[in-house]
Amino acid sequence: MNFGRLLIILAIVLISTVLHELAHGGVAYLLGDTTAKDEGRLSLNPVKHIDPVMSILIPVMLFMMGGPIFGGAKPVPVDSRNLKWREWGMALVAVAGPMTNFLIAFIAYLVGVFTGLFDSYGTASYIMSEVVLINLGLMIFNLIPIPPLDGSRVLYAIAPDGARKVMSYIETYGIFIVMTLVLLFGGVLSQYMMWAMNGILNFFSFLTGGA
Numbered sequence: 001m002n003f004g005r006l007l008i009i010l011a012i013v014l015i016s017t018v019l020h021e022l023a024h025g026g027v028a029y030l031l032g033d034t035t036a037k038d039e040g041r042l043s044l045n046p047v048k049h050i051d052p053v054m055s056i057l058i059p060v061m062l063f064m065m066g067g068p069i070f071g072g073a074k075p076v077p078v079d080s081r082n083l084k085w086r087e088w089g090m091a092l093v094a095v096a097g098p099m100t101n102f103l104i105a106f107i108a109y110l111v112g113v114f115t116g117l118f119d120s121y122g123t124a125s126y127i128m129s130e131v132v133l134i135n136l137g138l139m140i141f142n143l144i145p146i147p148p149l150d151g152s153r154v155l156y157a158i159a160p161d162g163a164r165k166v167m168s169y170i171e172t173y174g175i176f177i178v179m180t181l182v183l184l185f186g187g188v189l190s191q192y193m194m195w196a197m198n199g200i201l202n203f204f205s206f207l208t209g210g211a
Contacts, residue, residue, distance in 0.1 A: 006063055008127055012134050013059045016101060017073035018049045020138060023100035024093050025076040031089045033082035041076045049073040053175060058182060067190035068197065069130075070137035072178075075148070087157040094153030098139040102200075105135035109204045133197065140196045141189075146181070148174035 022044070025036030036042050041049070050056070054072030062069045083089030108131040112118040117125045145151035147170045156167055170177065181189060 005126070006060065008123075009063055009069055009130060009134070010056065010059055012127070012130055013069065013071040013138075014046050014050065014055055014073075016104060016131075016135050016138055017055060017071055018044065018046055019104065020097040020100055020142075021049055021073045021076045023096040024078065027096040028076070028078045028083065028093045031083045031085070031092065033079050035079045035082070036076040039077055053179070058178075061182065065186060065190075067186060068137040068140075068193040069134050070141040070193075072138075072142075091154045091157040094150040097150050098142045101135040101139040101142075105132045105139070105200075106204060108132045108135070109201075110208065113208055132201075136197045136200055137193060140193050140200075146177060147171035149178075 022042060025042045028035070029037055029042065043049075051072060051074045054074075056071075059069055059071040062071075078090070078093055080086060080090045083093065085092075108128055112125070112128040112132065117128045142149050143151040145155040147167050152167055152171070156164055159167065
């Protein structure tokens, strides 16, 4: 195992997931819920956001497995009762996180392409490439519509009441579902994520004229 590369991966995952959670909390605040702010979670301090399993264990496991790397941080608290548009407001809060990762990935891609880093070798090139790939991984994984992932919040907004009750029950066991998904279906998950990531990278290449 290359511990230098692992430390780089963990640092990127941590920074990216902190920004992901800040996006959730920031949009919630704009929509009327101050819970995250009141609990001190609208902060860049990583200590307030680290989750031992999602921020460290899962990224390390995925690094060792050689698949796409993603992770997570402690979810920022959001009280949907305080949000404008209730379920749709919650859907906007949920989408803010993955879209932040998409934006980070696109900016890093632009930097890598137009500075020539992607055409070179070395630590800087590796870091920029991993910023792109990890943030795409975070976006794609979080958009899977399974509680407690962000995609489920969008599904919840359009689901009938019966389905919402089932989703609320499933969310109670959220962390175990995520671990099971990674451990038992890692191969299928990796293939799905690689297919989606390649599609987005082709889209980035198209936007930059294939540079």
